[in-house]
Amino acid sequence: MKPFDFQRAGTVSDALAQFAPGSAYLAGGTNLVDHLRAGIREVDGLVDISRLDLTEIAELPGGGLRVGALVKNSDMAAHPLLRERYPALAEAILAGASGQIRNMATTGGNLLQRTRCVYFYDPATPCNKREPGSGCSAIGGFGKYNALFGASEHCVTVHPSDMCVALALLDAVVVAESEAGGRRIPFADFHRLPGDTPHLDTNLRPGELITAVELPAVPVAAQSTYRKARERTSYAFALVSVAAALRTEGENVAEVRLACGGVAHRPWRAHRAEAYLTGKPATAEHFRAAIEAELEEAQSGTENAFKVPLLRNMVVSVLEELRDGRTPQRRAEQGGAA
């Protein structure tokens, strides 16, 4: 670990002023400190933003919520209005990490957490995300976590966040500040696909500070859920996860939203599946056909081939569950395990 300067910011404008090229903002530190210690990231300075007054969850006119960038993941998941309006989001947060980590982790940090690809974490191996131009070790290597959608020859990894899958479902908006002024970034434009610049996870500009995430009013989200498949019952990143919201009218799908985790370099909103399904009968056959439509774009290797049936099964199961109002049952069966 290279020595670095440390400054603590009292206000947003302090933070922006203290930031210099080579700096990083430090929020909960649960991701960044690991990177520094593992020797996969070097900084000249840390600007500690953990004391900034961005810890509020406020109601927005029209039924939305504004979540401050420094709200702890645990507080966010426990917020009564958030749980009522966006159950998939609360579930997604609780499905991530551990109680201790969620007590430290912040909204902004969660959005910017970096991949868990084992090669990214191993400075002895090539990784385009860590060291642009060095190559991608996950191609032809340890490949079971690799992406199904939108990968490139430069990077095949997936985004690790659970929370972000639900935020993609909700079309959240990221609010950011910089010396040049504030801007609002639609969630669909926030995370990137790897292309030939896999070192860039998001479209946030250097030095830009996230101040909040806005959740618009999404009535259908009141019937939403999040399901995560993983290699142990708690405390593991998703193999595949699904966030879904569904409203039926009579026998038919009136409105549906579907987002998937563990399958792409960014949270994957399944627009093709949504388009297919809207107006169709809410049956298992159509649920399956919908995800098949999405999977037409999928590309898998031998080691991650299992993600195809996994995603298919999970989407069908979650949609059936929402249709039948059985979601609370599964939540109970899962025992709220993180």
Next chain:
Amino acid sequence: MTTDPKTASVGQDRVRIDGPLKVTGTAPYAFEQPTENPAYLFPLTSTITRGKIRAIDASAARALSGVLEVLTHENAPKLLAKTDTELYILQSRDVHYFGENIGAVVAETQEIARHAASLVRVEYDTEQEDTRFRPEHPERYNPGKINTGIPADSKQGNVEQGLAEAAVTVDEVYATPYEHHNPMEMHSVIAEWDRERLDGVLGVLGERPHLRIHDASQGVSYERLMLLPLLGLLPQQVEISSPYVGGAFGSKGIPHAQVMLTVLAARLMPGRAVKYMLSRQQMFRSVGHRLTTHQRFRLGAAADGTLTAITHDVQQSSSRLKQFAEQTVNATRHLYAAPHRETSTRMVPLDIGPATFMRAPGEFPGMFAQETAMDELAVKLGLDPIELRLRNKPDTDPESGKPHSSHHLGECLKEGARLFGWEKRQAQPRARQEGEWLCGMGVAAATYPRQMTPPTKASVAFREGKYHVGIAAADLGTGAWTVLTQIAADALKVPEEDVVLHIGHTDLPLAFLAGGSTGTYNWGSAVMVAAVNFRDRYGLTPAEGDEAEGSAFFPDEAKKYMLDAYGAHFAEVKVSTVTGEVHVTRLLGVYDPGRIINPRTANSQFIGGMTMGISAALHEESYLDSRPGYGHVVNSDFAGYHIAANADVPDVQARWIEHPDPMFGPTGAKGIGEIGIVGVPAAIGNAIYNATGKRLRELPFTPAKLVE
């Protein structure tokens, strides 16, 4: 063992003596041993898999303020005898595996040392490497003898005939992956050479030089014996202490390279203690692992289930630097009767770091194969798997023909079946479904042998009204502090409060390490003999300073018997038809452990082993990327290497049938540290088959292997 009812301590439920220190964080582990003005080490490790170091440029590191020394093969003190290739480090330019210790930076702080290490530039001449495990490796070889000194191969009768006579046969391949121990406490060393006692001549008898080591060690006596010839020192010149160890599972059994690295670095700055604690990632490189196996297992049986033939052919990985030939075939030679039997062991030499003991080496991988094959046979025969095992229980040891000193496998199976509700199991797979979950039950037998125990001694001394019992034993979190105190109290016929135990130091009487599940019966025997000698000599009213020693004693007739512990594991699982996720909803172990000294610590040993068994069944796998230029385990942290957590072990229970076995020595205990893991993955795999109809023959059982 005779016990006075008034003082009887053995057999009583006792909380751990070291418990309060542990939960208050005040038990001094190796890294926390007080030292004045220590220096900190960070290793330089190879980033190639095989080759030679061409040049090391440490100028930038040396220039950094706070850096005290950079140790490489160029300035390393010379080691004397190459008695251990793993410890004979920094004596040449050779690189044998990725992550090998090739030097170190020592600095005023840990942070400076780590940063300085990142500034050292190493150039290599690489050589062709081979880290890809494959059973048909052209250089695979017969090791002759395998660990515990038994032959690699065995043959009785004619297996081809036995298989030809069989009504039903099983012929399958089973595989187990590399695993890493991952104790909670990382391996830590503090080494200091005494400045005052340095100026003697190496190799000349006498008191100098003098080296003091604090280590996280499963046995300081044998650790010292291993270091001495390399260092050219006499026992009295080296002092090692290790009073508390935060888990080990075999990885701290014998010293690994990091001990020697720290000792060599400290030699360059006499009078200054040098401290080093591994990072989690470093633990995945150079302190040993469980080797990977490929096992062909064949069974032949008559229509009534009587076995006619057993064969077990094992190929397993090995480090070219140092062989570790696990006794994977051992349990196959003893567990079931069959007239025709054959086993073989072949090593596949690779450019990887040395493997080492990991909880139940041999029995763990071997019994996964054997007990899965037995289940497959039961299915083919249409026989209950418990009944199949009972029908093949041997009357005497199948290999040697010796009678068993005690043998309660049948009782364990029957009692377990009763407690578990085995009668509710449907023999037909996929017969029970709850919602999306397919449910099933499985069983597997467990066995663990009595291991050899090199000389072990203990002492009793009377000081200030207390009986000080000394033995260089180790407590890895197992309960040794507590059970040895209980054994000593009874043997001396005093209350436990009058016993003060001393362990984990080379000044104490020599003891074999905590390994092979021998601790309680081996150290316990030495403590009992020392106590008897003490009482014989000084009676019931000793004087201040009276002291006696004793050596562990085992009855001569024991040689006439086959000595083993037995058990049975019962697993209930549910498997998601949506995700392929497996939950072990219940796990029960019933054991035949001889005498139980302390039911509380015994229970912890059993359920600890079983938990590790669940972990191995569902999660643990070190992925070695064997492509040229990689050659190392890449999932080397807890995000990538999963270990069972609380939610994975909702209901794990242990029971035992207590038949003290005097052939194991005067404690009557058989050793319980390892049997809890043996066969657990097979029981879980068999339950998965019962639930889903899908037979998995490769650990671990991940969703990827079950989702469809």
